[in-house]
Amino acid sequence: MTNLADDLRRAADAVALLGSSSADLAALPDAEALAGQKRIACARRLLDTYAALMAATIAERSRPELGHSGLAAQQGFLSPEALIQNWTGSSTGDAYKLVAVGTMMADTEAADKLVEEALSTLSTPDADADAVDVAAFAARVPWQAPIARAVTAGTLSVDAAESIRAGLGQIDAAVTAEKLRVALAALLTEASTLNADEVFKRARRMRDHLDEAGIAAREKQAHDDRYLKVYRLSNGNVRLNGLFAPEDGEFVLSTFDSITGPRRGGVRFVDPERAAWAKKMQDDPRSTEQINADSLVQLLTIAGEADPGRVFGGRRPAVRVIVTEKALTAETGEPGPAEPAAHGQIEGNPIPISQETIDRLLCDTGTRGIKFDDIGQIIDVGRDERLFTEAQRAAMGVRDSGCLWVGCDRSPAWSEAHHINEWLTDSGDTNLADGVLLCHPHHLLLHNQHWKITRTRTQYWLRPPVENDPEQTLIALPSKAVGL
Structure with missing residues (x-):
């Protein structure tokens, strides 16, 4: 000992x-x-x-x-x-x-x-x-x-230990001690390669899979806890303080991300008009927080007249619901094997959503379900063109749950599709298995510093340049998504 x-x-x-x-x-x-x-x-x-x-x-x-x-x-x-x-x-x-x-x-x-x-x-x-x-x-x-x-x-660090303890939760009628022991054993095998935030997300999702029946109750509680306080201070200024459930909160985040994305390393724009808008936003003398404040006032002012397809020259804010084939089967009523209730998640948010919310959002948004094959890889919808389709990017968002780089927590909305095989030099077909999501800063770092991402079946690896590691020891890049 x-x-x-x-x-x-x-x-x-x-x-x-x-x-x-x-x-x-x-x-x-x-x-x-x-x-x-x-x-x-x-x-x-x-x-x-x-x-x-x-x-x-x-x-x-x-x-x-x-x-x-x-x-x-x-x-x-x-x-x-x-x-x-x-x-x-x-x-x-x-x-x-x-x-x-x-x-x-x-x-x-x-x-x-x-x-x-x-x-x-x-x-x-x-x-x-x-x-x-x-x-x-x-x-x-x-x-x-x-x-x-x-x-x-x-x-294991104290921070990671608390993340696991809090994420897996306590014993109750639905989640027995034995179920928690099994989940814990699986989690500890990879905990040493994750930081405390990543460990908590894994633990929380494991708990959700163990207690899928309780997702709807937790979802309702989050919705009931919402509030927005608007009040005037003694100096005449007005302060806002609020809390939103994941579904509404992600839409709020997406709205402001669409406005201030170029200031914080958002996705590069190919379209000249959007690229010009992004450059103007980067050069704006206001702070990002001031832009957020001004934008909220403008949004409220023109809410009834604004073009629903655009927000101040940027992309329309969008929240994508990620569902598996299991959830789609439940939604359509098709027969399937006996198993716990299905659930999904809002892209970029670790909290699961219930089948009822999936049904409503699928109806409202026409969100597409993503299918997996028998080894956990998304069914390939490859194409012969250079750029990935929106459907492929959505699929990668489900599989990678954001930037795949070690320790990065950028969501799929903040990530770009990277060909692990160069398009011209390595016969880089635009297939899902040969594409991964990387945020803009890590995408630039990979190309500029000559890092390389490779794949063996469903496992992706990061190979550092010789200057960083003469042995070029491969670094595992596990998906940040769990169970989906």
């Missing part, structure tokens, strides 16, 4: 060797700077583990039943989280995260110790009876135990 204290000492020593000033670090060659960043990340992960364990200790000594004699209350705080936030200068969310993960680790350690002690006392010669006892003891270990063990082992 790893010794956390020894690991932290070694990690701290490795960081100290980097230097003690900005000048020392600035003098490091690129390779050493990258290696140094990894050392710092390792040390921070171990220190965060200590912070979580200490937070759990403080929370245990501040239990509500202890009243004013609890540790936090003695220090003048109403909760252990408030004490931790005050002493560390962190956010409320960070304090709650440390307590939650630390408590999970402490509970797991205690449960593992009880099981180990109980197993050591088994002395019956009956193997079957021993197996029953072992199973009974093992059942006492919380299903989240593998998360805690991974943090202790240093293979």
